[in-house]
Amino acid sequence: MRGSDQEVYAMIIRSLDEPDNPDNQKALQEWLAKDAGNHKLLAELRSLWEGAAEASVFESTQADAATARFIHILHERYPSAKAASTSPKLNWWKYAAAAAITGLVALTYWWAQPAAEKLTTFRTTAQTDSVTLSDGTRIVLHSHSAIRYPETFRGKTRTVFLDEGTAFFDVQQDAAHPFTAATGNLNVDVLGTAFNLSVTGHSIKLYVAEGEVAFGRSGDNSPLRLQAGKGASFHKTTGTLAPDREADPNALAWKTRELRFVDMPMEEVCNVLSDCYGMAVILENDSRKAQKLNARFSQRSIEEVLQTLNALYDYRYEKRGDTVFIH
Template sequence: MKQQPDIDVVIRYLEEPGNEEHKRSLDEWLQLDAANLDIFLETKALWQGDVLPTAASYDVAHQWQLIDAQLTATTIPAVTATLPPVQPVQTVQAPAKGKVRALSTRTWWAAAAAAIVIAAAVIIYRQPLYIAQQTAQNTDSLLLPDGTRLYLNAHTSVKYPRNFQKNSRDVFVQQGEVFVDVKHMPEKPFSVHLKNVDIEVLGTSFDVKETKQGVKVFVQSGKVKAVYKNGKKSVVLTPGEEAEMLLAGTTISTRHHRNNNPIAWKTGQLTFVDAPLSEVADVLEDYYKVKIVVAEGLADKKLLATFHKESLSEVLDILSKTLQVKAVQKDSLVEIY
């Protein structure tokens, strides 16, 4: 849940960027909400007298790296506000009723700081155009403004508009894996955008995964169209079908699943119906994040089993007894022989 931004946290850091307590407070506040980064950048720009960039022009990932480096550095150079030089104060003789007091430098700076705080407070209440969501080791889910629900796997980053356009709904997957349960709205197509692939749907549920090789799309229900951004190739997928689209932008391979193993990370269930051991190994590798080596001659052994949130050691024990093989795990390596 978002918390009310504390402008004092930002101001204290800008006043004393070398103060370790202020750095820790700023770091904790930035972690509360991805939108707080925009607030900090805009406030800092105002403090330094820079021209404020538009929200959409920020390279958010790069800015996070810069801020993280600053907050973890041993020493951080001081940030000073760009303000006009203070002119020497001249004493002015007042009428007989009294003297006019000269405005001290301290008071002038306090007034300037107050003006900055007020202007920054106005910025804070300006809603950002996009909302960003990121997971670490955990999975998470979120409900979009249209009723569509996103399920995020670990190490996933997405962003979406605070308000969808009248005739379209667009979500951007920057990394990781997302299961999308789309709210059916035929008059308002839903699109998921990745680095080199766009996915177009009306109302369906599907999984999209960004890998080092490319993009994988698996459809649980409905129908989706996956299109290379270069426009050269596309594929239409129906329930149970999965497509892998390589980064090269020209190769699409498809396969049909008799189960929902591609979304086991979300359901917690793995199903194998006379599945060859080679296929079982691939699925277990992806689900448990390990490397599995199958000895020569065992790849075609068939497994009939269903697992629901069992540990890897439990799965390997059942697999060994069922197929009459040995499975030995050492750290993140599993050998089956």
């Protein structure tokens, strides 16, 4: 890669911050091919990056700007670095610069929350469970879900992280301390509201139960604005984020056990049942996937739902371990 040292450092930071971005990875590979010593530098930077648990969480931080500011500070602190910066080789000060840049960007996050402490991980297994945060916010987790949160919120913002699964957030209102639920590089920003956030292998889905939220990528100046009854989906494969055309009537079914199916194809019904009950429900008969179901279930177990499908619609089923097969 050609360009100044500042561009090189910014490129490295971007590649570490967004490992799934093909453009960033292409630029990184081109730079690595230029010099065998670049591999050593990258290895050291990656080690520092991974050692800082929250270093990859940025809020309105520009990698290029952070790099430029740090190089200016570095030149003032180490005058010899100015002369060294014209050399095509990466000398000792550049290693120090790149490493410190990583720390600088991470510190931007910590400065936003000056006294943030170690995050606590709360994880569910086969059952739903809930946790109440220090500000009074209550989070209900679906089975096989995990969040991270500080034991005490300090600073101007309240941030928690949904790492996997599905969670319902009933956020305590505090206009002076906005609340953010982060997952990947997407943020849900609120003051006081209730919403459902779900992370799967292919998508991230949001449904707003009360109030209004802003939903977008970290640092996005134009996030989606969603009010109660509205939802949005982020598709990981395409990288697209868009509001849902229609509200999902079963978005909260895993929590409320209220299921509603209106002209819904059976294949989609099985997906909804899987999400609701936290177990795989598979329709084996391809010829029946397009058949539509109209039904409502309230406070029913998966066994009761399956028995109803069997009695009224002649769908037979069998359970094998944690999986239900319908045919």
